[in-house]
Amino acid sequence: MATEDGGSSVGIDVRGLYKIFGPKGASHVDAVKAGMTKAELQEKHGHVLGLKDINLSMPAGSIQVVMGLSGSGKSTLIRHVNRLIDPTVGEVLVGGEDVCGMGTRALRDFRRHKTAMVFQKFALLPHRTVIQNVVYGLELQGVDEKRQQEDARRWIDRVGLSGFEDNYPNQLSGGMQQRVGLARALTNDAPLLLMDEAFSALDPLIRMDMQSVLLDLQQELHKTIVFITHDLDEALRLGDRIAILRDGEVIQEGTGQEIVLDPADEYIQNFVKEVNRGRVILVESVMQPGASEAANIEIGQGLALESAARAMSGAGERVANVTDENGDCIGHVEMDATVAAMVAEDHRHTPTA
Amino acid sequence: MSWLDEFPAMDKSALRALKKGIDNGFRAWTREHGDTIEAIFEPLKQMLIWSERLLLNTPWPIILGAIVAIAWFASRSWKITLLTFATLVLIGYFDMWEDTMRTVSMMFVCTFVSIVLGIPIGIAMAKSNFLQRVITPILDIMQTMPGFVYLIPVVMLLGIGKVPGLLAVVIYAIPPIIRLTNLGIRLVDKEVLEAADAFGSSGWQRLKNVQIPLAMPTIMAGINQTIMMALALVVIASMIGVQGLGQPVLQAINNQYFTLGAFNGLAIVGIAIIFDRVSQAYGKRLQAHSEVVHGN
Numbered sequence: 001m002a003t004e005d006g007g008s009s010v011g012i013d014v015r016g017l018y019k020i021f022g023p024k025g026a027s028h029v030d031a032v033k034a035g036m037t038k039a040e041l042q043e044k045h046g047h048v049l050g051l052k053d054i055n056l057s058m059p060a061g062s063i064q065v066v067m068g069l070s071g072s073g074k075s076t077l078i079r080h081v082n083r084l085i086d087p088t089v090g091e092v093l094v095g096g097e098d099v100c101g102m103g104t105r106a107l108r109d110f111r112r113h114k115t116a117m118v119f120q121k122f123a124l125l126p127h128r129t130v131i132q133n134v135v136y137g138l139e140l141q142g143v144d145e146k147r148q149q150e151d152a153r154r155w156i157d158r159v160g161l162s163g164f165e166d167n168y169p170n171q172l173s174g175g176m177q178q179r180v181g182l183a184r185a186l187t188n189d190a191p192l193l194l195m196d197e198a199f200s201a202l203d204p205l206i207r208m209d210m211q212s213v214l215l216d217l218q219q220e221l222h223k224t225i226v227f228i229t230h231d232l233d234e235a236l237r238l239g240d241r242i243a244i245l246r247d248g249e250v251i252q253e254g255t256g257q258e259i260v261l262d263p264a265d266e267y268i269q270n271f272v273k274e275v276n277r278g279r280v281i282l283v284e285s286v287m288q289p290g291a292s293e294a295a296n297i298e299i300g301q302g303l304a305l306e307s308a309a310r311a312m313s314g315a316g317e318r319v320a321n322v323t324d325e326n327g328d329c330i331g332h333v334e335m336d337a338t339v340a341a342m343v344a345e346d347h348r349h350t351p352t353a
Numbered sequence: 354m355s356w357l358d359e360f361p362a363m364d365k366s367a368l369r370a371l372k373k374g375i376d377n378g379f380r381a382w383t384r385e386h387g388d389t390i391e392a393i394f395e396p397l398k399q400m401l402i403w404s405e406r407l408l409l410n411t412p413w414p415i416i417l418g419a420i421v422a423i424a425w426f427a428s429r430s431w432k433i434t435l436l437t438f439a440t441l442v443l444i445g446y447f448d449m450w451e452d453t454m455r456t457v458s459m460m461f462v463c464t465f466v467s468i469v470l471g472i473p474i475g476i477a478m479a480k481s482n483f484l485q486r487v488i489t490p491i492l493d494i495m496q497t498m499p500g501f502v503y504l505i506p507v508v509m510l511l512g513i514g515k516v517p518g519l520l521a522v523v524i525y526a527i528p529p530i531i532r533l534t535n536l537g538i539r540l541v542d543k544e545v546l547e548a549a550d551a552f553g554s555s556g557w558q559r560l561k562n563v564q565i566p567l568a569m570p571t572i573m574a575g576i577n578q579t580i581m582m583a584l585a586l587v588v589i590a591s592m593i594g595v596q597g598l599g600q601p602v603l604q605a606i607n608n609q610y611f612t613l614g615a616f617n618g619l620a621i622v623g624i625a626i627i628f629d630r631v632s633q634a635y636g637k638r639l640q641a642h643s644e645v646v647h648g649n
Binding site: 110113117123126140168169170 | 542544545547548550551552553554555558562563566567569640642
């Protein structure tokens with residue numbers, strides 16, 4: 001099976017996915033479709049609604065974050081991508097292929113070659129050394145031993161664990177163990193990387209550090225990454241797109257900026273309140289059309305408000321022109337508007353439905 | 354009011370007829386199939402004879418050296434190795450070497466058979482809740498039934514000798530290894546198993562790479578228990594002709610030879626301690642990775 005070099009061309013399409021936990025899940029799908037809530041299903045039939053009508057399109061080569069609190073179904077959702085959990089109804093298309101329709105063999109091959117996963121509690125094999133853990137995927141693929149070792153050492157080096165190859169996992173700190181988990185997943189050389197709350201068990205500083213490691217790697221790897229988290233800051237930092245889950249339903253899907261600027265309901269608004277807006281909202285959102293005569297400095301398109309304000313204040317300017325990647329001016333921003341957008345109260349959400 | 358004083362039991366003659374009927378039925382069955390059953394157990398008999406000859410015909414210094422070497426390589430502990438050496442020397446000095454070798458041989462074969470049968474049964478039990486529900490009560494019966502009771506059908510079936518002894522010992526000694534293999538595999542961390550699945554392990558790879566290694570400490574505890582129980586039954590098995598340290602003990606009971614009983618009893622204790630310490634130290638060494646813990 002050929003693996004893609006460089007960027008991943010494997011996107012994920014989730015269509016009409018339902019998951020009802022319980023002995024007779026399938027028989028309650030129609031009731032749920034007709035509007036039965038999670039609480040009702042639990043009370044009347046003793047079944048748990050895991051996921052309800054999930055439709056998500058995750059483009060190839062980007063980071064899709066799925067965010068939600070515990071019990072929202074986010075871990076259930078990611079486990080449908082490599083079918084660690086079987087759906088009740090629905091399709092999960094990975095690179096155009098329906099994962100749910102695969103036989104045992106095909107599924108095993110798919111898991112070996114197309115996906116790799118990083119787990120919240122690392123899930124390393126405690127009786128194997130770091131390098132023996134990292135080669136695990138290649139071992140299952142049947143790659144010859146010499147290449148296993150070479151690839152594993154390269155990725156161990158990339159995640160900054162050189163010199164620890166022969167240590168056992170419980171000789172390492174949590175952060176280092178998760179680096180092993182990441183190296184193990186990357187060594188698999190799969191186009192799809194599934195990360196289930198991969199950094200949630202780590203200290204805040206180490207978590208930031210691991211986020212940077214992931215973003216740096218993604219700059220060159222362009223894998224399709226599904227990243228699960230309960231932390232909005234992490235979601236905004238990593239996600240090209242973010243889907244927010246509650247009670248098994250997607251309640252909003254979009255870029256980080258879209259979610260911060262226009263939260264779909266009060267629930268999301270409560271999350272967004274605590275967010276550092278200056279780092280999420282981009283200058284385009286406060287940009288005025290046309291170049292400004294008064295502007296003496298230029299800032300790049302796609303800059304966050306905080307950086308833009310810093311650039312202006314550093315240069316002692318009240319206004320700056322915004323340029324695209326070719327250096328052409330596409331508009332201008334004013335300091336007042338920039339600061340106002342950063343410190344703005346959330347515009348009260350008015351229920352639309 | 355006689356039914357109040359005495360439990361209204363089954364009619365005496367009917368009861369006698371019932372017992373007789375079952376006994377005769379079983380006896381007829383054994384007469385009919387005795388040869389077939391003996392043929393089935395022939396390989397085990399050969400194995401028992403081979404292992405006993407090996408231990409008895411090899412000059413004692415070689416056996417002593419081999420056992421001490423095994424103790425050292427398994428435990429890597431001077432203390433345990435020295436203990437092994439001293440115990441064996443004492444046993445030999447008090448003229449119990451041959452009986453001890455017979456017992457060790459018997460125990461070795463019984464443990465081997467228990468492991469070969471017990472681990473797969475334990476694994477199957479861990480995989481299926483149904484099997485667990487079926488096998489658990491059988492194991493309970495095997496463990497609580499007095500050892501003497503299942504000597505009877507075994508003797509009826511196979512007469513007296515090594516093989517029936519082996520059968521009795523294995524029935525008695527196999528439950529711990531089955532139970533603990535089952536338990537060990539069921540206790541394996543679900544997330545690690547999920548990781549094994551996520552990377553595309555087959556059922557066999559999952560078992561070989563994850564379940565058995567992670568269940569190993571528990572399985573080793575089971576093997577250790579099995580060895581101990583096999584030794585404990587050696588005395589009882591001597592009643593049906595199993596040679597070894599049990600026979601002098603039986604003789605001592607019949608004739609009230611206290612010292613003879615005590616010496617042979619202590620020899621059994623001695624080898625029990627050797628096998629216990631060595632197998633435990635080996636099990637611990639297998640788990641070296643769990644000893645060293647990150648400093649934080």
